[in-house]
Amino acid sequence: MNSLLTVVRRFVSGLFVLTFFYASAASAGGEVYLSLTNVSDGVVIELTEDDLLAMDQFTVHTENEFVDGLAEFTGPLARDVIALLNASEIEMLHFIAVNDYAVEVPMSDILDFDVIFAMSQNGVRLSIRDKGPIWVIYPMSDNVELQDRVYNDRLIWQLIKVEAL
Amino acid sequence: MKVVGLPRFVVLAVFLAAISLAIVGYKAFRKDVAAMQAASLEDITWASYQLEQELGRFREALIQFQIVESGIDAADVNNRFDILWSRIAIFNQGGIGERLRVYDRETEIISRLFSDMKIVDRRIVGLAENDNAEVVELLQIFRHYADELRTFSRMVTLGEEVRGREIREQLQSGVIHTLLLNGLAIAIALASLAYINRESMRYKRLADTNLKLAATADKASRAKSKFLTMMSHELRTPMNGVLGLLALSKQSAVQNSQVRLIEQAEQSGQKMVDLLADILDFSALHSDDLHLDIEPFEIKQLAIAVREQFAPLARREGVTFSVSVTKGCPQHLQGDFRRLRQAFSHLAQYIVETAGVRDAEMEFSFEGGALLVTLSFEYSSDGGAWTPNLILGEEDRTGESFTTDALGPAIARGFIEVMQGSLRVDNPAGERISVIVSIPVEEFVATALNVEVLSSTDAMAAICRAALVGVDVNFVHDGDENSVHIVLIEAGSAAENEFLSQAREITPPAYLIALGTPIDKDAFDFIVNLPLNFHELRDIVGKRAA
Numbered sequence: 234m235n236s237l238l239t240v241v242r243r244f245v246s247g248l249f250v251l252t253f254f255y256a257s258a259a260s261a262g263g264e265v266y267l268s269l270t271n272v273s274d275g276v277v278i279e280l281t282e283d284d285l286l287a288m289d290q291f292t293v294h295t296e297n298e299f300v301d302g303l304a305e306f307t308g309p310l311a312r313d314v315i316a317l318l319n320a321s322e323i324e325m326l327h328f329i330a331v332n333d334y335a336v337e338v339p340m341s342d343i344l345d346f347d348v349i350f351a352m353s354q355n356g357v358r359l360s361i362r363d364k365g366p367i368w369v370i371y372p373m374s375d376n377v378e379l380q381d382r383v384y385n386d387r388l389i390w391q392l393i394k395v396e397a398l
Numbered sequence: 399m400k401v402v403g404l405p406r407f408v409v410l411a412v413f414l415a416a417i418s419l420a421i422v423g424y425k426a427f428r429k430d431v432a433a434m435q436a437a438s439l440e441d442i443t444w445a446s447y448q449l450e451q452e453l454g455r456f457r458e459a460l461i462q463f464q465i466v467e468s469g470i471d472a473a474d475v476n477n478r479f480d481i482l483w484s485r486i487a488i489f490n491q492g493g494i495g496e497r498l499r500v501y502d503r504e505t506e507i508i509s510r511l512f513s514d515m516k517i518v519d520r521r522i523v524g525l526a527e528n529d530n531a532e533v534v535e536l537l538q539i540f541r542h543y544a545d546e547l548r549t550f551s552r553m554v555t556l557g558e559e560v561r562g563r564e565i566r567e568q569l570q571s572g573v574i575h576t577l578l579l580n581g582l583a584i585a586i587a588l589a590s591l592a593y594i595n596r597e598s599m600r601y602k603r604l605a606d607t608n609l610k611l612a613a614t615a616d617k618a619s620r621a622k623s624k625f626l627t628m629m630s631h632e633l634r635t636p637m638n639g640v641l642g643l644l645a646l647s648k649q650s651a652v653q654n655s656q657v658r659l660i661e662q663a664e665q666s667g668q669k670m671v672d673l674l675a676d677i678l679d680f681s682a683l684h685s686d687d688l689h690l691d692i693e694p695f696e697i698k699q700l701a702i703a704v705r706e707q708f709a710p711l712a713r714r715e716g717v718t719f720s721v722s723v724t725k726g727c728p729q730h731l732q733g734d735f736r737r738l739r740q741a742f743s744h745l746a747q748y749i750v751e752t753a754g755v756r757d758a759e760m761e762f763s764f765e766g767g768a769l770l771v772t773l774s775f776e777y778s779s780d781g782g783a784w785t786p787n788l789i790l791g792e793e794d795r796t797g798e799s800f801t802t803d804a805l806g807p808a809i810a811r812g813f814i815e816v817m818q819g820s821l822r823v824d825n826p827a828g829e830r831i832s833v834i835v836s837i838p839v840e841e842f843v844a845t846a847l848n849v850e851v852l853s854s855t856d857a858m859a860a861i862c863r864a865a866l867v868g869v870d871v872n873f874v875h876d877g878d879e880n881s882v883h884i885v886l887i888e889a890g891s892a893a894e895n896e897f898l899s900q901a902r903e904i905t906p907p908a909y910l911i912a913l914g915t916p917i918d919k920d921a922f923d924f925i926v927n928l929p930l931n932f933h934e935l936r937d938i939v940g941k942r943a944a
Contacts, residue, residue, distance in 0.1 A: 298492050298493045298494045299495075361480040361483075361484060362487060363484065391481065391484065
């Protein structure tokens with residue numbers, strides 16, 4: 234019975250992903266900005282710049298060790314993006330940057346805090362030279378518990394790939 | 399051993415010092431913790447090695463770009479260049495950049511690398527396939543930076559190690575200082591607490607001792623008062639016996655010269671009885687054992703009573719003494735008639751005896767819910783250096799010297815105070831002096847009583863009317879519809895039973911007073927003997943009205 238449920242769930246998940254892919258390809262057909270992979274079922278979703286911008290944009294005002302003073306970051310919520318995988322049992326995420334730098338991020342981080350995949354800083358789109366096109370931003374100024382080296386290491390920039398473990 | 403306590407401001411200063419030390423220690427500790435937190439937030443060593451690595455990757459991309467079919471095209475080279483750029487950009491922003499720039503100030507390796515990158519930026523963007531000469535030139539530009547960045551990374555590593563050690567030492571030192579300061583603060587606080595505890599215990603002991611002393615003194619005072627009271631009673635009894643015998647002696651056949659001697663002895667005896675009465679009152683005042691009998695009284699009667707009590711002394715001293723009651727003064731007030739009379743008599747007596755008074759006036763009035771008695775007199779130099787101190791109670795409270803003439807004023811003042819009154823002297827240095835006593839009393843409005851006289855003759859009814867003149871009563875007759883409060887019954891005659899039967903029909907039951915000796919004494923509430931004593935009848939009827 235359980236195996237049947239798993240098969241149905243994977244079928245629905247696959248159907249959702251295929252629908253999303255079709256919509257993305259039809260609307261943009263541009264360069265892939267972010268690749269999402271569900272390691273458990275092998276589903277891969279590739280998101281273009283337009284796909285990410287089409288999602289609800291969230292703004293975080295925060296300071297961190299890499300910017301001068303309070304900065305405004307805008308981008309989709311990380312949990313919204315991960316939700317595209319339609320996987321409910323994700324515990325850990327593997328964030329990988331363009332230079333192969335990678336960090337492990339617990340799923341609880343993006344569920345408990347408004348972590349965003351920032352694409353703009355102070356209204357200016359982030360380029361590779363400015364830690365873009367995607368910089369993972371934690372709302373550190375609003376949450377004292379995030380002002381720690383552990384979370385500082387998770388501010389990964391030039392993010393290109395997310396693996397759900 | 400005399401224990402001297404520290405002034406309060408010193409204790410307060412010590413407390414403030416302890417609190418200040420604790421705050422300073424806490425702030426120093428917080429500062430150290432904040433420094434440690436900031437230092438550990440990001441590892442800049444890692445940032446410098448990343449830069450070194452990205453430079454190597456960029457150079458490798460350039461080398462691979464020269465090789466045909468290596469899979470690296472111009473876009474890849476540009477991509478590597480952008481990543482390298484982003485690593486350099488870290489140096490220009492935020493807390494990490496600030497810390498990294500410190501290490502670049504001397505050698506300026508990063509600054510030079512960034513300048514060269516800006517210079518070759520367009521060349522990288524426009525890099526064409528198979529343009530090996532350009533690639534060689536670019537490699538030449540960045541070649542020496544590999545070694546320099548390695549040196550920079552090592553410098554950062556060593557610098558951060560030193561910095562880490564300094565922070566650890568600073569933290570260690572801070573912890574020690576904080577501990578010392580807090581220890582000092584705790585020691586001061588404990589010392590202060592110990593001092594306060596010792597002082598508290600000392601005050602407690604003093605309070606206990608004072609309580610015991612006060613209790614002992616109070617006990618002694620009560621014993622003295624009790625002794626005084628007892629002795630006064632004991633002395634008054636034989637003295638009354640002496641006075642009685644003297645009175646009897648006067649009635650026997652004695653010569654005129656002997657009568658004068660007996661009268662003098664009577665006067666002396668009476669004075670002693672009065673003095674004993676004063677001692678009893680004084681004793682009662684001092685032992686807080688004085689109870690007031692608050693009853694309705696006529697203010698006019700009070701004035702007369704004071705005059706009568708004072709008359710013998712006035713005659714002896716040749717003083718004209720008059721009393722008056724102002725118009726509009728209520729007829730009845732409620733108070734302790736006997737104490738009021740004594741208080742005013744004592745005041746008048748003291749003034750006449752000590753101030754050389756020739757005439758004195760005592761006026762009774764009622765103002766603002768208080769009985770106001772003004773005793774005015776003209777001060778005469780014959781009276782010596784009269785001062786109102788004893789009246790005002792400003793002398794005997796020092797306690798050491800209590801003269802005999804102070805007893806009267808002390809009793810008067812004591813009575814006035816017990817009755818919550820006040821006493822003042824107006825114009826004490828002028829020609830005419832006024833001693834003004836104000837005692838709060840309630841006005842008494844007597845209820846008019848309906849009185850019926852049951853007698854076989856009209857003469858008895860007429861006598862009763864005459865006796866009760868001035869008393870607020872209405873005389874009613876048999877058959878009147880008014881309710882009857884008091885029935886005066888001619889007793890001892892054959893008609894007594896008939897009168898009693900008639901009186902018992904009154905509802906509610908009336909107060910029955912027998913005029914004369916009744917046959918059935920138990921049937922009456924009160925008996926007034928014949929011949930009729932007007933004063934006695936007025937008194938009993940007046941009390942019923944109250």
